[in-house]
Amino acid sequence: MEGVIDAHCRDLLTREAGFDWTVTEFVRVVDARLPPRVFYKHCPELLHKNCPELLHKNRSGLLHKNRSGLLNPPATPSGIPVHLQLLGSDPDALAANAHQALRLGAISLDLNFGCPAKLVNRHDGGASMLRDPERLYRAVDAVQSAVGDHIPVTAKIRLGFSDRRLALACAQAAEAGGAAQLVVHARTRNEGYRPPAHWEWIGRIRTRLSIPVVANGDIWSLEDYWKARTLSGCRDVMLGRGALADPWLAPRIRHWQLTGHRLPPTSWPQRASLLSAYAAMQRNTLPDKVVVSLLKQWLNHMRARNPEAAQRFQALRRITDLDTFLDGLNQPTPSAIAVGQS
Template sequence: MNSTQQPNLPSQQLETRQNKLQQLFAQPVRLLAPMEGLTDPLMRQILTQIASDLGRPYDWSVSEFIRVTQHVLPAHVFYRYVPELHQDAKTDTGTPIHVQLLGSEAQLMAENAAYAAELGAPAIDINFGCPAKTVNSHRGGSVLLDEPAVMYDIISAVRQAVPAHIPVSAKIRLGYTDTSRMDDIRGAIADSGADWLTIHARTKTQGYKPPAYWDKIQAFNSLKIPVIANGEIWTAEQAHSCMQQAGTAHLMLGRGAITRPDLIASVDSSANNPMNEDKELSWQDLITHQIKFLEGKAKTDVVLVGRYKQWLGMLTKGYSEAQTLWDQIKREKNKAVIISALQTSTHQ
């Protein structure tokens, strides 16, 4: 059974959701990946602003995972992870934010998904891809790739629990220790009622070590739902290679979007005109956004500075100027001093 053949779903509601899905995937989609500790609400706001300013907004972003363990979470937890729920589940520039849940108990996941939908989540994404040892040891994330039947139970329970018009998606890797369960995983997804699937093209064991095996995503294209490719996309050239090898036009951008916040725009502009550099974001232009990040909300300035240094460290892979700044402020703890260093660099 696939998402077009779900039981107990009125035909009118099914048709409404299918129409919504056709609209969502009418053109190749570009998504901002959920990355724990990286794409928090502040980073989402910055990156979606940049993408919008460059004329190629993200079609949507997915929140960091919300861990479901013993009960239905209170509203304030959902709002902490997805404050965009207070404004129609969109960033200031209008990018929708889908709510991602992680857990192993189907009924509890379903109840939390239903509550998230009640709070305004436009879609529910289920995490079967997180490789973190602490998550996996508590039977969450990618470890469930070794239990396709549990994956099926979770997705189908969530699908039945949320209103028919709200899509339910899943994010997976190619397997846990290896790819031997790919057929079983594909079968579980096909029967679950998932509306689309995002695949990080590595196993849990492979972690984030290059390369990503984009060609193995091809095996999932027999599903009657859209497939989104993810993993090791740092440049427009890699994006095009990924789409070709994976056999899908849909991409989720992760760490590459942190190191080059203009990646989303360059992917599509280079597809239309390889010589087009109008969509590039210069270091000088990026300084404004870095200052805005440092002026954002956080528990403390110490936390904010730490988060910024994490971002700046990643920016060194995309901008040579970032390395110079990093060498200058890597031991600095005062936020005002770092902002001053950024402001000074605009005049250099």
């Protein structure tokens, strides 16, 4: 998720079993081949390819052996593969950047046709491609042809731009272009992030495609996961904001899948220690004030679904000093936080 889920966040979210794979923030492709530093910034996992111990647990079925026969994708330190995501509309530029990504060590690519941002859409990227399935086909086809059959190219779509009339046509275009898997965010671009997510529409798409379809949108809890699976018929789901709101949501789902039992709710100390670990990683390279903003952003994602996070957010929202902020996070009760301007 752009501006939110970076490599540190991916690292923390995948420390406990739950995720099968993760995706980078999108690399925006306009017309030129981007320099390596752009790819490394979005996917530092390319630089220090982790030796994945957990790959045998991967169920996505997307990982192929590369030409040298080694299965060594960029991965989080826990070994969960990281797919590099490109966002663009120009087939040649996408193909050139797909090549570049491969040269730098990517062994799978994801194409974003779901981004609703006005600026991105005005320049013909993200969800604006959903207005023209033929263009979407050309983009996927160009990337798949450029990288070869041994590299899985996946795609992410919404149900349409302003309405759902082209939902199936777009999904079929992605498949015809060579996508190995399709993630469907069950809303149109104009619906933004407003509930509800129309999971039943994903089911309509899934039954007409032969590639795996992954359900996405508004999965905040185990109950949502069950509903999304039932209505879409999809085996797999993708978590977005739900994984930030409850960083143990993926392990919660996995635990239920394996045992049929529920994990207890995520406690405040678990949340505080995760946020503190995130701060410790970020402060190595970023100014303290920026780290505070990142912490507030994550706490903001938690607070809609967790009253303790809401209380902390309220108590800490004016604090700009990192150590004071961390102190506040780690106080046993929100009322113990000495609220002060720094």
